[in-house]
Amino acid sequence: MSNDRNKKSSLHKEKSRSSFSGKLGYVLAVAGSAVGLGNIWRFPYLAAKYGGGIFLLVYLILMLTFGYALIVSETALGRMTNRSPVGAFGMFGKGVSYLFGGWINAVIPMLIVPYYSVIGGWVIKYLFEYLRGSTAVLAKDNYFSEFIADSAHAELWFLFFSLIVIVILFAGVKQGVERVSKVMMPLLVLLAVFVAVYSVTRPGAWEGVKYFLIPNFENFSWMTVVAAMGQMFYSLSIAMGILYTYGSYIKKDVDIEKSTKQVEIFDTAIAMLAGLMIIPAVFAFSGGDPDTLKAGPSLMFITLPKVFASMGFGTGAGILFFLLVLLAALTSAISLAESGVSTFEDQFGLSRRKSALLMGAVIVLFGSASALGFGALDFVSLLGMSILDLFDFLTNSLMMPLAALSTCILVTRVVGLDKISKEIEQSSRFKRKKMYYVFMKYLAPVCIVIILFSSIANVMGWIAM
Numbered sequence: 001m002s003n004d005r006n007k008k009s010s011l012h013k014e015k016s017r018s019s020f021s022g023k024l025g026y027v028l029a030v031a032g033s034a035v036g037l038g039n040i041w042r043f044p045y046l047a048a049k050y051g052g053g054i055f056l057l058v059y060l061i062l063m064l065t066f067g068y069a070l071i072v073s074e075t076a077l078g079r080m081t082n083r084s085p086v087g088a089f090g091m092f093g094k095g096v097s098y099l100f101g102g103w104i105n106a107v108i109p110m111l112i113v114p115y116y117s118v119i120g121g122w123v124i125k126y127l128f129e130y131l132r133g134s135t136a137v138l139a140k141d142n143y144f145s146e147f148i149a150d151s152a153h154a155e156l157w158f159l160f161f162s163l164i165v166i167v168i169l170f171a172g173v174k175q176g177v178e179r180v181s182k183v184m185m186p187l188l189v190l191l192a193v194f195v196a197v198y199s200v201t202r203p204g205a206w207e208g209v210k211y212f213l214i215p216n217f218e219n220f221s222w223m224t225v226v227a228a229m230g231q232m233f234y235s236l237s238i239a240m241g242i243l244y245t246y247g248s249y250i251k252k253d254v255d256i257e258k259s260t261k262q263v264e265i266f267d268t269a270i271a272m273l274a275g276l277m278i279i280p281a282v283f284a285f286s287g288g289d290p291d292t293l294k295a296g297p298s299l300m301f302i303t304l305p306k307v308f309a310s311m312g313f314g315t316g317a318g319i320l321f322f323l324l325v326l327l328a329a330l331t332s333a334i335s336l337a338e339s340g341v342s343t344f345e346d347q348f349g350l351s352r353r354k355s356a357l358l359m360g361a362v363i364v365l366f367g368s369a370s371a372l373g374f375g376a377l378d379f380v381s382l383l384g385m386s387i388l389d390l391f392d393f394l395t396n397s398l399m400m401p402l403a404a405l406s407t408c409i410l411v412t413r414v415v416g417l418d419k420i421s422k423e424i425e426q427s428s429r430f431k432r433k434k435m436y437y438v439f440m441k442y443l444a445p446v447c448i449v450i451i452l453f454s455s456i457a458n459v460m461g462w463i464a465m
Contacts, residue, residue, distance in 0.1 A: 036332025037119060038234040039271045040325050044278040045299045050227045051219030052211040056275070058220075059228040063236065063264060066229070066447055068432060069439040070238045070404060071260045073411050076423045078247020079256070080415075084342040085241040088248075089406075092414050101406030105241040106343040108399050110359070112240065113336035114367035115391045117165060120329040121157035121371070122148070122301060123322055130318035138318070139309035144301045151375030158371040159364070165333050166360040169341055170353065188331070191324040192273040198317060199281040208283025212275045226454045229447055234396055235267060237332075239403035241339040248342070257428035270328075277321065281307050300325070337363065366391070383459060397455030405448045412441055 047055045081088040089102030125147065129138055137143065148154050200209055233239055247256075278299070285307040304321070308314040337359050344355035373380060373387030382390050411420055417437055424430050 036328045037116065037325070038231065038332070039267065040274040040277075040328050041119075041300050042234060043231060043271045044275045046227050046231050047212060047275055048279060050221070050224040051216065052279075053213055053215035054217060054220045055224050055228055056212065056272070057215045058224055059231060059271075060268065062225075062228055062232050062447075063268065065435060065439055066444055067232045067236050067238065068260060068264065069436050069444055070407065071236060071243060071263065072256055072424060072436065073407055073420060073440065074238070074243035075247035075250075075256050075260070076420050077407070077410070077415070078244040079250055079252070079254075080420075080423045082248050083244070084248060084339065084346050085244045086343055087346045088244050089410060092410065097406075097409075101403070101410060104399055104406060105239065105244060105403045106339070108395050108403055109240045109242060109336040109339040110343075110362055111366065111391055111399075112395050113165075113333055113340070113359075114363045114365070115370040115388045116329070116333050116336060117162045117363055117367045118154070118158045118370045118388060120161035120165075120326070120333055121154065121159070123326050123329055124161055125153075125157045126301065126305070127319065127322040127326055130315055130322060133315055135305075135309050135315045135318055138305040143305075144298070145374075148374040149378070151372050154371045154375060155368060158367055161329075161333075162360070162363050162367060164330065165337055165363070166356060168330075168334050169337055169356040169359065188324060188327045189270070189273075191320055191327070192270060192277065195317065195320050195324060196273045196276040198313070198320075199277045202281055202284040202311070204284035204287070205280035208280035209276065211283065212279045223454075226451065229451050230396070230455070233400050233404065233451070235271065236263075237335065239400040239407065240336065241343070241403075242335050245339045245342040246335075253427050255428045256424050257430055257432070278304065285310055393455075393459060397459070398452070401448045401452035401455070405445060405452075408440060408445050408448065417441065 047059075077088050078084070081091045083091060085105035086099075086102035089098045089105075092098065126138060199205060237243060282299070282303060285303075305318065308318040308321070311317055340359045340362065341352070341355045344350050344358050345352065348355075350358065369377060370388040370391060377387060380387055383393075385393060411417065417440060421430060421433060421436075430436075
């Protein structure tokens, strides 16, 4: 009798679960999660640092093989189990390893979205200042460092961005996540094309275009591969629980392979447009010095404002660029937060509204610590990192490789590649099936371990990245 009640309860839960209205909504939502600060902020400076065109080539090869294998695995597991990460792992076993695999995938987005929202707040601040016509002010030396050190100011803009994310979460999957993605993603692409065209037509920008698009094998190093693999995780939303969650929202008629291909195209197009927006413009500004591009995360908030200030149309370019970045940041932040909301609903039986409130509390708590880490809490440091940098290192360099490794083990050792294939083939021809088997069984675990140990070695100072 008790088992019957449990089955009925489980069935009711599956029927009442949130879902996307159709294939387009799912593709745009997943593309929105993939297209974010990783593409527009992180990709260009990594491409510049690790060889330009050769980095782009390595990244594309990895994305079409290794990245593809992990995307379809997580999506298929989500749809197969109709659960977010913890529930998906729990469907196949109850031991410590299953709990670890599920929860590490679930916790990662909960830790990323708070500090991601801090950066989102910085983006809104810069957009606001460009709208005010403060182009020359933003280009001043030390402007950015003084802004983030002003705790009250930094916290205010962080809370503003977080409020937007939380309001969209309250609206639900169809009315919130899907509707916003359908509006933001096409607008994001149009803005990216416009800004990229403007950038590549600046005097002296063509050398930057060639550096970014034409592979030079003399610039290749082992760290090019390691950096490209790390960027692939960050950019494609792999090992963040998002693909499990979104997979659980799709119906059995959604072509997983075709949808993954569309996401790959979308992600690559935006990454390349980001490179064409930033690299040629900075190349022209610096007189062709690629070292100017290697400023890392400060490129977007320090170097680019100087580039915009040197242009005749600098204020307009600044407005368009930071509006584009804001849209990308919002779509990714919503996806990250949605994964947390889904976990709270599944694991604690909370309503959508209560889960959204709880996720909002997590964002505000950890995000405030990150926002204040450059001001009131700047005395807090571990391994020489600020609070924000520490969260970034823990999630991207340590937890994500472990989460991906857990997925590989679950797929190959527990669920079985044939069962995953059967799930995919319900609605897909699965043209890359042979490649998928090879990568999941042999190559993916090796690549993941390389990323993990390279990241640790870099932080410890054993190798330079």
